[in-house]
Amino acid sequence: MLIDDDSDVHQAVAVLLGRAGIDMLGAPSPEDAYSLLERQRADAILLDLNFARGRTHGEEGFAALARLLGDDPNAAVVVITGHSGVRIAVAAMRAGAFDFVMKPWRNADLVERVQAAIAHRRRQDEIMALQRADGALSAPPRLLGASAAIEHVRDLVRRIAPTSASVLVTGPAGSGRSLAGRAIHYSSARAVGEVVEIEALSASDPADVEAAAGLARARDGTVLLRHADMLDTAAQVRLLARLPADARIVATAESSARLSPPLRARIATVEIAMPPLADRPGDAVLLARHFARVAEERHGKPVRGFTGEAEALIAATVWPDEVRGLASAVERAVVLGDGEPIGIEQPGLVPMAQSDDETPEKPRLNLEQSERSLIEAALKRHGFNISHAAGDLGLSRAALYRRMAKYGF
Structure with missing residues (x-):
């Protein structure tokens, strides 16, 4: 490359x-x-x-x-x-x-x-x-985004991964908790071992033979324990007894509040908080562009990016299911598109309700905040090259300079 x-x-x-x-x-x-x-x-x-x-x-x-x-x-x-x-x-x-x-x-x-x-x-x-026991190699997981919030997460992963410490990754569902867990495993000395993803409920069940086999395979690797905070007190006791002493645990949860002190001591030597997408200025647009490329390759439907209005909508929307919800919306828009740049009228480019009784949150149509996020994303995308960023935004250099001064860049 x-x-x-x-x-x-x-x-x-x-x-x-x-x-x-x-x-x-x-x-x-x-x-x-x-x-x-x-x-x-x-x-x-x-x-x-x-x-x-x-x-x-x-x-x-x-x-x-x-x-x-x-x-x-x-x-x-x-x-x-x-x-x-x-x-x-x-x-x-x-x-x-x-x-x-x-x-x-x-x-x-x-x-x-x-x-x-x-x-x-x-x-x-x-x-x-x-x-590696299975001889298989996979590409390293990557936490995409240019915001200070996700860079802080990447920095923690870089510092924590080489150690043997257990890690609890917290944050809203869909924010990339499991992805961060796999990134920790890949950058560790245990990368030659297996990363075994197991639901905490299954791991705590003495009758679950498949989960027991997975825990055994992870002795030289990493157990990626999902939804550890969904267990009641009795199940947490059973889970603690079943976790291999020589396996590294990377667990995911919305928060550590529901974990018992003994379980927290075993699986949360260090805690990493995945930020919600709303706290990652500019990242929604960068991620949407990435998801569009992925969908284009997966479905063989060429796209020409997004219109400025669509990117403003993406930046301003509170996405149900976080990054995962954004990825689903972009994939729908690509599949339903006609090869033209995706606009705000594009079918599929809206958050979908979680259930019949639930409606998606309305986009936060704060135009100034959206414009600032777009400018920040474009500047970072092009390494603060003003000409390239201005071209990406459809502005002249002078117009971009005026907006940068307005928002304090």
């Missing part, structure tokens, strides 16, 4: 690598790369360190490098630096990059470094596959 905002570079590198028998995925920004990597695997990643015109300090690239390695500790990243960027290249290597290449590069040198990165990653994968 090449992550670079210059389309000419994409075209040149794709031709160069193609001649060497290497397929290339292209992403114009880090946010696009995270979405694409959630859907497709890359053996090596070429990462430009600057995305905003005139910037040479590499801050955007270093942030992307940290996130790529946080999501996938085995990622083989080759950073691209300017001609005089030796100091930056050395810093990138210290930060975990596999290698670096200088602009302007020699074609043979670039191909050689990419081939070395691919070979390194495949060796790592082979080692992990041999260590």
